[in-house]
Amino acid sequence: MHYAIVSETYPPEINGVALTVQDLERGLRARGHTVDVVRPRNPGDRAPAAHELLTRGAALPRYPGLRFGLPAAGRLRRHWHRQRPDAVYIATEGPLGWSALRAARALGIPAATGFHTRFDRYLADYGAPFLAGPAMRWMRHFHNRADATLVPTQELRDALAGAGFARPTLLSRAVDTDRFDASRRCNALRAEWGIDADGLAVVHVGRIASEKNLGLAVRAFRALQRERQGARMVWIGDGPQRAALAAEHPDFVFRGMRRGDDLARHVASGDLFLFPSLSETFGNVTLEAMASGVATVAFNYGAAREHLRHGLHGAAPTPGDEDGFIGAACRIALEDDARREMGRRARAAVAPLRPASVAAEFDAILQRIGRHRETPHAATTRANALA
Numbered sequence: 001m002h003y004a005i006v007s008e009t010y011p012p013e014i015n016g017v018a019l020t021v022q023d024l025e026r027g028l029r030a031r032g033h034t035v036d037v038v039r040p041r042n043p044g045d046r047a048p049a050a051h052e053l054l055t056r057g058a059a060l061p062r063y064p065g066l067r068f069g070l071p072a073a074g075r076l077r078r079h080w081h082r083q084r085p086d087a088v089y090i091a092t093e094g095p096l097g098w099s100a101l102r103a104a105r106a107l108g109i110p111a112a113t114g115f116h117t118r119f120d121r122y123l124a125d126y127g128a129p130f131l132a133g134p135a136m137r138w139m140r141h142f143h144n145r146a147d148a149t150l151v152p153t154q155e156l157r158d159a160l161a162g163a164g165f166a167r168p169t170l171l172s173r174a175v176d177t178d179r180f181d182a183s184r185r186c187n188a189l190r191a192e193w194g195i196d197a198d199g200l201a202v203v204h205v206g207r208i209a210s211e212k213n214l215g216l217a218v219r220a221f222r223a224l225q226r227e228r229q230g231a232r233m234v235w236i237g238d239g240p241q242r243a244a245l246a247a248e249h250p251d252f253v254f255r256g257m258r259r260g261d262d263l264a265r266h267v268a269s270g271d272l273f274l275f276p277s278l279s280e281t282f283g284n285v286t287l288e289a290m291a292s293g294v295a296t297v298a299f300n301y302g303a304a305r306e307h308l309r310h311g312l313h314g315a316a317p318t319p320g321d322e323d324g325f326i327g328a329a330c331r332i333a334l335e336d337d338a339r340r341e342m343g344r345r346a347r348a349a350v351a352p353l354r355p356a357s358v359a360a361e362f363d364a365i366l367q368r369i370g371r372h373r374e375t376p377h378a379a380t381t382r383a384n385a386l387a
Contacts, residue, residue, distance in 0.1 A: 003028055003366060004080070006038040006100040007091040008057070008069045013042075014257050015207065016284045017116045020173070021091045027359025036085065038076065040069040040096065053079055055096060069096025076103035085109060087366040089150075091116060093142050101145055110369040113146040115139075115160065115168070118279050140164055147369040150362075152282040153306050171362055173303070174355040175287035179261060182293030182347060184268035193234055193253045193269075200224075200231040200333055203270030203294070205263075205285045206277070208239035216276035216322055218249065220297070220329040228333050236266050268292040272333055275304075278319055287353065290346035295339045297329050307353075313346035 005025050009018040028035045040057025041048075048054045055075065057067040069092075076099055080088075088104045090097045091114040104111040143149040143165055150171040151157045160168040187197055195201050202224070204217050221233045234253045235245070246254055258266050267273070273289035275298040286303035289296045296314035298304040299321075310316040315328030332339050 001087075001363075001367065002034045002036075002083075002085045004036045004038060004085040004088045005091065006088065006097060008040055008067070008094045008096050009092065010037065010039040012044075013067075014259060016280075016282070017091060017114075020116065020284065021114075023174075023355055024089070024359065024362055027355055028363060030356070031359055031363055033363070036083070038096070038100065040067045042067065057096075068092075068094040069099075071095045071099045073099035073102045073106075076100055077106055080104070080107055080109060087112065087370050089114065089362075089366065090146070093117075093139060098142065101142065105145065110366070110372075111146045112148040112150055112169075112366060112369055113143050114150045115143065115156065115165075116281055118281055136163065143167075147372065148365060150365065153302060155301060155305055156281060169365060171365060172353075172358055173282055173284065173287065174353040174358040175284070175291045175350055176355060177291045177347075177351055177353070179264045180267060180288045180291035181264070182268055182343065184261070184265045184292065186265050186269050189265060189269045193232055195230075195232050200228050200272065201234055201270045202231060202272045202274060202329075202333070203234045203236060203267065203289075204274055205236045205267060205289070206275070208235060208237055208242040208245060210241060211277070211279045212239075213276040213278055214241065214245065216325060217274045218245075219322075220274055220276070220326045223326050224330040224333040227330060231333065234266075234270065236263070264288075264292065267294065270294050272329065272339065273297070273314075274329060275299075276325060287350050290350045293343040293347040295332055295342035296346060297325060297332065299325065307350055308346070309349070312342065313349055314342050 005021060007021045009015060011018050011022050025035050025037060036051050036053060038053045041054040045054060055072045056070040058070060060068050080103060087110045088100060089112050090100045101111055148167045148169040149165055151160060151168050152173045154170060157168040157170050190201060193201060202221050206212055225231045232253055234255060236255050236258055238257050242254060246252060255266060267288055273294045273296040275283060275286055278299060280302045283303040286296060286298050290313060296308060298308060298316060299319040300316040301319050304316045308314060308316045314332060317324030317328055
């Protein structure tokens with residue numbers, strides 16, 4: 001099969017969407033398929049690879065290092081007319097994503113979209129809660145033009161179906177348990193953080209930005225620090241709030257963006273993972289922390305609702321229960337043996353979540369939407385074969 005994947009964010013950008021899209025691409029290739037990637041050109045790009053189509057892009061305001069694609073419907077129609085894919089996966093709802101959906105529809109190519117980002121929830125964090133309703137209508141209009149909208153949890157599938165999304169389809173997530181593993185724990189790295197072997201490292205992994213509800217992580221850490229002297233808060237990632245957070249809390253440790261095995265080493269070297277976000281569609285980092293054998297506190301939705309069992313792997317308070325989040329962080333921080341056992345059980349819980357299984361499921365969805373929509377091209381081919 002010949003597939004095309006369209007995304008306005010892609011490595012070397014580091015975020016959940018970019019890395020998820022790359023994993024899906026690699027999974028399809030491992031299954032023997034041809035996969036083209038359509039993405040915006042980055043300033044540091046050289047000549048594109050043979051499987052890449054680079055389009056014009058622009059910097060995303062307030063998010064240094066991230067870009068979005070400019071409209072390219074005409075170019076995509078011409079490209080796909082010459083090199084027609086059997087199905088298209090469109091991961092983002094920006095101008096490039098809209099262009100790809102229009103081009104696919106014009107050519108009769110089956111198209112699936114991915115629901116990766118809760119823009120409706122982000123808006124409140126950027127001072128525009130009144131735009132949440134229009135944002136949801138905009139997303140619904142986009143996704144309902146596709147043959148399927150891929151979502152990572154049953155919870156989100158039910159929510160979107162109730163909100164008028166026509167074809168939400170579950171595609172589970174996985175975690176690379178060979179990379180994210182407790183064996184990556186590194187005492188030399190902990191020493192760089194100012195923590196000895198018996199100290200407590202509280203880690204957060206993700207974008208340091210308003211929509212991540214980071215104030216709650218700070219409050220939870222300060223509360224447990226009063227009971228656990230010598231604890232350190234370690235931030236892995238970058239974003240627009242980093243400078244202000246560092247200025248206000250000079251004792252915090254900031255490690256910046258980390259990739260691959262280096263990221264895995266940082267995660268596994270923590271003792272407690274705090275993830276207070278309420279704006280995720282999933283939250284891949286929750287699975288990465290669990291796979292790394294780190295007890296985790298995250299609200300009971302997204303990845304935590306699917307895989308994190310309260311009291312067994314850490315804590316999963318009700319979304320919005322900030323006192324419950326802080327209390328759980330304090331209790332787990334003080335119970336060393338119980339916390340380590342939570343980490344071991346967390347690792348065992350996510351060990352079966354293999355990327356190859358997700359790739360097979362993704363492949364099956366793309367093939368299914370192709371069968372359900374017989375394109376003019378396919379109809380012509382079939383008619384010629386029967387002649």
